[in-house]
Amino acid sequence: MGDAIIRTGQCHCGAVRFAVTLSDGFDSIRRCTCSFCRMRGAVVGMAEMGGITILQGAETLTRYRFHTRSAEHFFCARCGIYTHHQRRSDRNLYAVNVACLDGVSPFDFPEVPVVDGVNHTSDTGRPARRAGTLRFIRAGQDPLRPPSRPPGPP
Template identity: 35%
Template structure:
């Protein structure tokens, strides 16, 4: 297991998690993910695995649409999407790898998930 830290662009929202070494990313073709263009952690994390720093957590805002099951979180100060609660696995989260320290999303193998068909 590797410990990872991440944050939004301005550093107000901070989070951490542990997982196997990150070697690939995931993109989704649903309407919001197409527009965000983010590369996400392929596996979903439980709420116990994703630790959000209490300082700055009040700056987190969320957006829901459609079925309102998935919840997309972003920083109210800089607007950066940090993570979201998944539609397929409510209570589990995927992290925006562009927010994770030491990860270069341009060097990862990227898989595409067909979220548009859900």
């Protein structure tokens, strides 16, 4: 497990600002294959219940629920950017869009684990399973040589 880190972040237009404590730092980043995450395409990190504080724009956040309606996804009503969601498989965790974090880009991570959300543990009763790995190889980088710096933001 990584060390917890505190970051600030915002939606694209800046109407929503928040502070978050990522429980495992960037060790818990992931993507998901469920229908919603596939379309959204976000890389997320995990925060425990109470780990997100909305600093500005709480009234601008809108919510979306689908399928079992247990996960609650939050978006800025002005610019449409997904900021975070309360997880379905563990209601004590929030997934936070790392692209909204100040100074962080999803392209900072050379490898991002992808979990099998199509066969969600809450539907199958089986443990969560890794579906694969999403890799980002910078232009000019040898794909067979590891990156020169460790994964994660600077």
